[in-house]
Amino acid sequence: MAYKTQITTIFFSITTHFFLLLIINSASSQQILSTESTSNAATTEDCSNRWIHIRNLPSRFNLDLLTNCSEYPLFGDFCPYLANHGLGQKTHSKSRSWYRTDPLLLELIFHRRILEYPCLTNDPNVANAIFLPYYAAIDSLRYLYGPDVNSSFQHGMELFEFLQSDEPGIWKRHMGHDHFLVMARPAWDFSQPLDNDPPIWGTSFLELPQFYNVTALVPEGRAWPWQEHAVPYPTSFHPPNMACFEAWIQRVKRSRRTSLMLFAGGGGIAATPNIRRSIRTECENSNTSINSSSSSSSSSNFNVLERNGIYSKICHIVDCSNGICEHDPIRYMRPMLQSTFCLQPPGDTPTRRSTFDAITAGCIPVFFEELSAKMQYGWHLPEENYAEISVFIPKEDVVFKGLKILDVLMGIPRSEVRRMRESILELIPRVTYRRHGSSLGLRTKKDAFDTAIDGTLQSIKDKLANMLNHDL
Numbered sequence: 001m002a003y004k005t006q007i008t009t010i011f012f013s014i015t016t017h018f019f020l021l022l023i024i025n026s027a028s029s030q031q032i033l034s035t036e037s038t039s040n041a042a043t044t045e046d047c048s049n050r051w052i053h054i055r056n057l058p059s060r061f062n063l064d065l066l067t068n069c070s071e072y073p074l075f076g077d078f079c080p081y082l083a084n085h086g087l088g089q090k091t092h093s094k095s096r097s098w099y100r101t102d103p104l105l106l107e108l109i110f111h112r113r114i115l116e117y118p119c120l121t122n123d124p125n126v127a128n129a130i131f132l133p134y135y136a137a138i139d140s141l142r143y144l145y146g147p148d149v150n151s152s153f154q155h156g157m158e159l160f161e162f163l164q165s166d167e168p169g170i171w172k173r174h175m176g177h178d179h180f181l182v183m184a185r186p187a188w189d190f191s192q193p194l195d196n197d198p199p200i201w202g203t204s205f206l207e208l209p210q211f212y213n214v215t216a217l218v219p220e221g222r223a224w225p226w227q228e229h230a231v232p233y234p235t236s237f238h239p240p241n242m243a244c245f246e247a248w249i250q251r252v253k254r255s256r257r258t259s260l261m262l263f264a265g266g267g268g269i270a271a272t273p274n275i276r277r278s279i280r281t282e283c284e285n286s287n288t289s290i291n292s293s294s295s296s297s298s299s300s301n302f303n304v305l306e307r308n309g310i311y312s313k314i315c316h317i318v319d320c321s322n323g324i325c326e327h328d329p330i331r332y333m334r335p336m337l338q339s340t341f342c343l344q345p346p347g348d349t350p351t352r353r354s355t356f357d358a359i360t361a362g363c364i365p366v367f368f369e370e371l372s373a374k375m376q377y378g379w380h381l382p383e384e385n386y387a388e389i390s391v392f393i394p395k396e397d398v399v400f401k402g403l404k405i406l407d408v409l410m411g412i413p414r415s416e417v418r419r420m421r422e423s424i425l426e427l428i429p430r431v432t433y434r435r436h437g438s439s440l441g442l443r444t445k446k447d448a449f450d451t452a453i454d455g456t457l458q459s460i461k462d463k464l465a466n467m468l469n470h471d472l
């Protein structure tokens, strides 16, 4: 019962806030529109080719879905993470930038942020892109973990029917090619072939021809993405202003890195060979403190790797089994601040939220397959930069050929480690979802949301141009 009241309160504050913001925003877009013809050239220029219209959807496609947040027994109760418009509760009452964020709430976070996007328009006919505020992944829970598991091919049909029947001209204008939405789970969860009988896993949202033209922003795309594009998982860091952001950057810069490498995660216990198991074994067999008189040639690098002498730990494992780290960033952020390299082995799927936690902590990510990041986050982590911002060690070499991760990492010269860390620091703004309603100063830095919007607008523009070419 207590939960119910809490939910209702959250729900209410969300609705009121949305409402207020919608009013404020339509006022400011009006303002922008009305000054267009006068002297405000800068404003018009900023928004040209960047207008976004938020499709007006009935609340059953978004806010209503939050009211059932405790009713997915197999998934778990996500009500606590709805606080602060999807950022979750603060890690402690005095915290200004840190929240217990659940990545599933990216749909809500995104929706909240787009309400303060400066180039919103009420007129779909002048919009360069149409945003669908549909909480697709939250809605998918009833198919993935609930009573509708046997009709998973219907996920999205109700939305499609709505888009065809309510103001159908908005869809028809570009046949959906200018529409986009956020789906806060890996694309695999939405890619069940329509002819799978019985269903195996996932809904068929991304397999429906009805949605082929729509751009979906997901935390993980498929190996051959089509409609979808990957955007960073939200971390727990959501600074409200420049001072908070800068204070964190300074802390990351100053942090003493006393461990060479860190793995924060679970798994690796099963007997079958896999990368997580290899990591565990390697860590358990490594000495906890470096013996500088050891004869191995690579260990001499240790002394030069860190300015304060030697690492006190070669390998640090933060055991996150059973999801204990998920809403408790303190468990892994401190160790990440103290480590030079953060291992990012694939788990159930190739990508991990931890990649973005690591970058936020200035810990250089080590990838074991290209699908973990390089083939995913092109907008946020440009492909040509990977050598500067990460280490790549093919997992087959570790699991089957006996390559030691330790040897690879110890072989990287100190100067290169320092350069990599500097490049990582520059990436932090772009993988951070800053807090909604943040200061104007902080808004001048493009964050993960801004970068995703830029990418989406460009991708839609390219699609529309392509269509035109085909028509000629």
Ligand SMILES: *[C@@H]1O[C@H](CO)[C@@H](O)[C@H](O)[C@H]1NC(C)=O
Binding pocket: 060, 064, 065, 068, 071, 142
């Ligand atoms: C919420 O849960 C109730 C009871 O389980 C169910 O009847 C209703 O359809 C659900 N609503 C949504 C939007 O899933």
Ligand SMILES: *[C@@H]1O[C@H](CO)[C@@H](O)[C@H](O)[C@H]1NC(C)=O
Binding pocket: 146, 147, 148, 149, 150, 198
């Ligand atoms: C789904 O279908 C399977 C196989 O036909 C059946 O055993 C199961 O009970 C169904 N699940 C639900 C929730 O209807």
Ligand SMILES: *[C@@H]1O[C@H](CO)[C@@H](O)[C@H](O)[C@H]1NC(C)=O
Binding pocket: 175, 176, 209, 210, 211, 212, 213, 467
């Ligand atoms: C998607 O776009 C193609 C043209 O590129 C069009 O033929 C098709 O009807 C569109 N699909 C929908 C569902 O509107």
Ligand SMILES: *[C@@H]1O[C@H](CO)[C@@H](O)[C@H](O)[C@H]1NC(C)=O
Binding pocket: 289, 290, 291, 292, 293, 294
């Ligand atoms: C380091 O190695 C030396 C000689 O092999 C040994 O005497 C010493 O106890 C070792 N120190 C540690 C901390 O293992």
Ligand SMILES: CC(=O)N[C@H]1CO[C@H](CO)[C@@H](O)[C@@H]1O
Binding pocket: 284, 285, 286, 287, 288, 291, 294
């Ligand atoms: C705990 C552990 O693995 N200790 C090893 C540390 O390294 C020496 C050789 O340098 C081994 O003999 C120990 O077993």
